[in-house]
Amino acid sequence: MSNEITTRMGDGERVLFSAEEIREDIRVGTAQAAERAGIPALSAEEQEKLFDIIADPSRIVSVQPGEEVIVSDDGCSMSFYGGQDGGGVGAPLSRMQAVLTYERACGADTTSLGHSDYSFKPVKPIINFEANDYYNTSMVTTAPFFYGAQPNLGLYFQPDGPCPNAAELMPMGKIDAARQAQEEAAGHLTRDLVFVGSRLADVGLEGLNLDTSGSAGDADFLAALNAVARLKEKVPDLPILMGASGEFIIGMHGEVEYDGQRLAGLYPQDQVKVIETAGADIAGVAINTTTTESLPWNLSRSVTFMKAASEASNIPVHANVGMGVCGIPMMEQPPIDSVTRVSKALVQIGKADGL
Numbered sequence: 580m581s582n583e584i585t586t587r588m589g590d591g592e593r594v595l596f597s598a599e600e601i602r603e604d605i606r607v608g609t610a611q612a613a614e615r616a617g618i619p620a621l622s623a624e625e626q627e628k629l630f631d632i633i634a635d636p637s638r639i640v641s642v643q644p645g646e647e648v649i650v651s652d653d654g655c656s657m658s659f660y661g662g663q664d665g666g667g668v669g670a671p672l673s674r675m676q677a678v679l680t681y682e683r684a685c686g687a688d689t690t691s692l693g694h695s696d697y698s699f700k701p702v703k704p705i706i707n708f709e710a711n712d713y714y715n716t717s718m719v720t721t722a723p724f725f726y727g728a729q730p731n732l733g734l735y736f737q738p739d740g741p742c743p744n745a746a747e748l749m750p751m752g753k754i755d756a757a758r759q760a761q762e763e764a765a766g767h768l769t770r771d772l773v774f775v776g777s778r779l780a781d782v783g784l785e786g787l788n789l790d791t792s793g794s795a796g797d798a799d800f801l802a803a804l805n806a807v808a809r810l811k812e813k814v815p816d817l818p819i820l821m822g823a824s825g826e827f828i829i830g831m832h833g834e835v836e837y838d839g840q841r842l843a844g845l846y847p848q849d850q851v852k853v854i855e856t857a858g859a860d861i862a863g864v865a866i867n868t869t870t871t872e873s874l875p876w877n878l879s880r881s882v883t884f885m886k887a888a889s890e891a892s893n894i895p896v897h898a899n900v901g902m903g904v905c906g907i908p909m910m911e912q913p914p915i916d917s918v919t920r921v922s923k924a925l926v927q928i929g930k931a932d933g934l
Contacts, residue, residue: 584634587917589877590870591908598634601875605629608872608879616827616846618887621879625928629882632924633875639919648926649933651820651861651897652689653727653790654697656681666902666911675716682722691725691788692716698731700740703771706778714782725820726779727788730772730806732799735764742767745831761798761832768799772806777813786818791865794824796831797842804837804857811858821854822863822899823847826884847888855894861933864888865899870909874917878906878924885929895932898925 583595596604605626613620621629632640642648656677661667672680674692681687692713694702702709709726717724736744742764748757776787789807793800800823807819828850830843838856845853851862866881881898885905889896903909906921925931 587874589868589872591910604873604876605879608876609883612880612883650688652691654693689723691727693727697728699728700734710782725786725788727790729791730803732795735767765798765802768802769805773809776810780814789821791824793828796829797835798832801835807857807859819859820861821859823865826866847884848891851888851892861895863897865904868903881906882929889930897933898931900934
């Protein structure tokens, strides 16, 4: 009988590893995460539990009855009508039909609507149309119905936006000018997030998802935090999910702070704290997948980060299990064997409150 176990690489390639190789990758992965973020590595018992999940011979694995968690949604219904390059199947459905199919046929815990660009800046000039579509769809949905998009600070830099391009200024040595451009752009972004969120709240918004916050660095993350705080002042009962874009906040600015905490370099256990301080109801954690490493290595890292974040947070923490994050292979349509193993490990060992 073969001693080899089927698993994946970070790019989705199907590979055969020995039990010893999987255990070693689990050990190295958790040690790397612990060293990077200054957090505890997984215990020997937790590492063995993770091995059992990865080595399970079933194609699909799951938690025991009663251990299920909520699955929050960041545009999943787009997969029905989106193109293959975005992980979609291109079915001829409207956005409302896609949302209802996701809710009623797939039994979704939550559903959502979003602009096809999935950024907030393009939504501002068409907010009346988006609010109308949201309202009409919300009248026929039952599950919690979010509106989601990315803050995406990059759209506020020239040539797409009004601000000088920080990425062009920095290589020229114009660091102060680059920082000023980011601060100016962050101000525009915060105002747009508050504007869109407020207008949608006027038509009964059930939840706002600020997805992939910090994708353009620490000023991007700051703009999202400021928007959360202002929206909570205007609409205290509006549920807000604020998700990160990576395992640490990139210091493109390097000096911006929120509530006295410098944002550059924050790992998940500190990201969730500032998200909680701003007033968000759910914090989303994203851990980068390395395509040249194995699923056991990537998942071990992700579970280590996730456990530390869950222990540090007083609000629910959801793990981002989309393509290329939290141990999921970086591919448009991640294989179900990987997705279910990642999900089970993040819940049972990482103590995620949701996915």
